[in-house]
Amino acid sequence: MRFNLILFLFFLSFILANCESQPHRQGEILYQNFCANCHMDDGSGLAGNIPPLAQSDYVRQNQGQLACIIRYGMEGAIVVNGKTYQNPMAGIPQLSEFEIANIVNYINQAWENDYGYLQLKAVREALEKCKQ
Numbered sequence: 001m002r003f004n005l006i007l008f009l010f011f012l013s014f015i016l017a018n019c020e021s022q023p024h025r026q027g028e029i030l031y032q033n034f035c036a037n038c039h040m041d042d043g044s045g046l047a048g049n050i051p052p053l054a055q056s057d058y059v060r061q062n063q064g065q066l067a068c069i070i071r072y073g074m075e076g077a078i079v080v081n082g083k084t085y086q087n088p089m090a091g092i093p094q095l096s097e098f099e100i101a102n103i104v105n106y107i108n109q110a111w112e113n114d115y116g117y118l119q120l121k122a123v124r125e126a127l128e129k130c131k132q
């Protein structure tokens, strides 16, 4: 009886520890599948051609735009950390609003970014405004 209880507690703590350490797992997998080939695994981008997401002042200052950038892409010159970029980024229309929220929240805490948490509601409202 006591042994069962210990075993139970052991598994419970194992499961809880696992959830705790991977809250951004879906966002990370999606990032790797849809973003990392351009923005790189470490979010550093590609010098001169693709802007960084790691320590990006643009990401920090444009939280309300991120969902729209992911869904519809962007073009035109932008300045990220003092450098100008102007290659168009294609949108990724097949990502759901949940998936977009998870990607943004992964980016917001990856690579020592500390850009807070974006609610699903905010993602939904942003997408409603930039709907094409």
Ligand code: HEC
Binding pocket: 031, 034, 035, 036, 037, 038, 039, 049, 050, 051, 052, 053, 056, 058, 059, 066, 069, 070, 074, 075, 076, 077, 078, 080, 085, 086, 087, 088, 089, 090, 092, 103
């Ligand atoms: C085919 C290459 C490519 C892919 C794939 C791609 N991007 Fe981009 N991304 C770019 C380029 C190029 C720009 C610069 C656009 C401009 O100059 O107007 C950019 C700009 C951005 C920006 C704004 C600038 C910055 O770096 O802070 C964000 C945020 C961003 N991308 C996020 C993402 C996310 C999230 C994904 C995956 C869901 C993604 N991108 C997938 C090429 C890509």
